[in-house]
Amino acid sequence: MTGKNETWVYAEQKAGHASKATLQLLGKAVELGKETGSPTVCVLVGSGAQGVPRELAAYGASKVYVVDDPRLELYQSEAYASVVAGLVKEHCPEIFLFAATDVGEDLAPRVAAKVGTGLTAHCIDLRIEKRDGVPLLHQTVPAWGGGMRIDIVCPKHRPQMATVKPGVFDLPVPKSDSNAEVVDVPAQLNEKHFRARTIEVKEEAQRETPLTEADAVVAVGWGAYSLGGIQCPQELAEAVCGTLAGTRPMVDSGWIPPDRMVGQSGKVVSSRLFISLGASGAMHFTSGFERAKFVVAVDQNPKAPIFQVADIGIVGDLREVLPCLTEEIKKQKSSKG
Numbered sequence: 185m186t187g188k189n190e191t192w193v194y195a196e197q198k199a200g201h202a203s204k205a206t207l208q209l210l211g212k213a214v215e216l217g218k219e220t221g222s223p224t225v226c227v228l229v230g231s232g233a234q235g236v237p238r239e240l241a242a243y244g245a246s247k248v249y250v251v252d253d254p255r256l257e258l259y260q261s262e263a264y265a266s267v268v269a270g271l272v273k274e275h276c277p278e279i280f281l282f283a284a285t286d287v288g289e290d291l292a293p294r295v296a297a298k299v300g301t302g303l304t305a306h307c308i309d310l311r312i313e314k315r316d317g318v319p320l321l322h323q324t325v326p327a328w329g330g331g332m333r334i335d336i337v338c339p340k341h342r343p344q345m346a347t348v349k350p351g352v353f354d355l356p357v358p359k360s361d362s363n364a365e366v367v368d369v370p371a372q373l374n375e376k377h378f379r380a381r382t383i384e385v386k387e388e389a390q391r392e393t394p395l396t397e398a399d400a401v402v403a404v405g406w407g408a409y410s411l412g413g414i415q416c417p418q419e420l421a422e423a424v425c426g427t428l429a430g431t432r433p434m435v436d437s438g439w440i441p442p443d444r445m446v447g448q449s450g451k452v453v454s455s456r457l458f459i460s461l462g463a464s465g466a467m468h469f470t471s472g473f474e475r476a477k478f479v480v481a482v483d484q485n486p487k488a489p490i491f492q493v494a495d496i497g498i499v500g501d502l503r504e505v506l507p508c509l510t511e512e513i514k515k516q517k518s519s520k521g
């Protein structure tokens with residue numbers, strides 16, 4: 185079967201609106217499409233999301249496949265994977281992108297397995313490069329312990345599939361006069377697709393500002409373990425009116441909840457201020473705050489890679505530096521009233 189030279193984006197929606205992560209991906213898909221000469225197409229699965237195709241058109245979709253069925257009102261792993269894989273088999277697009285959200289991370293690998301192609305998870309960049317005249321999607325991820333960026337390509341199978349964390353790409357500017365062709369697709373489903381069924385989705389109560397929206401983030405790395413507790417970093421976070429986060433080791437050790445992990449497999453933040461305390465600077469971590477406006481890093485190792493991405497670096501033991509830093513910030517704040 186010959187495929188279509190199209191770039192597809194899986195469109196997530198909630199309460200009748202496309203998710204921000206979907207719109208960010210659409211912006212990137214349009215950019216990639218300019219390189220390959222391919223239109224951008226969205227796949228929208230759910231129930232009663234009539235307004236969403238117009239929204240997707242404003243952000244660059246020229247066609248939207250809509251699978252609208254009351255049984256698909258909530259995300260259903262097997263049923264969604266089956267309808268999306270069915271569309272892929274029918275049209276065989278060149279590229280298919282998913283947001284690395286809870287849904288995207290469940291759905292993308294299922295679809296890739298069903299259609300027999302590869303999938304690169306948690307990309308930190310995407311671009312097109314030609315090999316022997318053939319445009320290939322270069323899917324960039326941190327590798328080898330987080331010390332290098334490498335590109336993964338999928339030359340033999342289609343579609344070339346990737347997931348990208350929300351916040352990695354900019355939100356494009358919408359165009360209000362754009363239209364997309366809407367193609368209604370019936371859902372070919374039976375009871376077998378609902379052996380495991382989502383019956384209710386309960387949102388967790390947000391105790392603090394979501395990390396992705398925080399104005400200031402204080403992230404603790406394994407070096408903060410020497411502090412014996414989270415109290416001092418929390419005090420600094422409060423002094424800068426920020427949110428406490430951490431690296432993977434600090435999440436694994438139970439100091440920081442999993443939804444507060446920054447990085448390639450955690451959250452991507454774009455805060456005004458980012459303070460890193462005792463984190464070495466593996467790219468798996470630093471790719472999560474590339475978009476932060478101003479970065480301060482404290483680490484006792486002057487050669488730690490974190491200093492290469494910091495605007496201000498403080499070399500020292502956290503047990504000495506942190507109380508002074510917090511005190512100084514509090515003093516500056518109170519002198520400014």
Ligand SMILES: Cc1cc2nc3c(=O)[nH]c(=O)nc-3n(C[C@H](O)[C@H](O)[C@H](O)COP(=O)(O)OP(=O)(O)OC[C@H]3O[C@@H](n4cnc5c(N)ncnc54)[C@H](O)[C@@H]3O)c2cc1C
Binds near residue numbers: 433447467482485
């Ligand atoms: C596929 C994959 C995905 C990953 N995704 C993520 C991710 O999303 N987020 C993430 O964080 N990691 C992720 N990782 C793990 C990542 O590669 C690193 O192992 C991790 O980020 C290191 O965390 P760290 O900097 O806290 O610890 P370390 O690398 O151990 O660094 C600790 C630092 O603390 C300093 N230190 C020690 N004591 C003190 C002290 N008293 N005062 C000052 N400094 C001190 C040390 O000098 C050192 O620089 C991933 C790994 C893989 C393979």
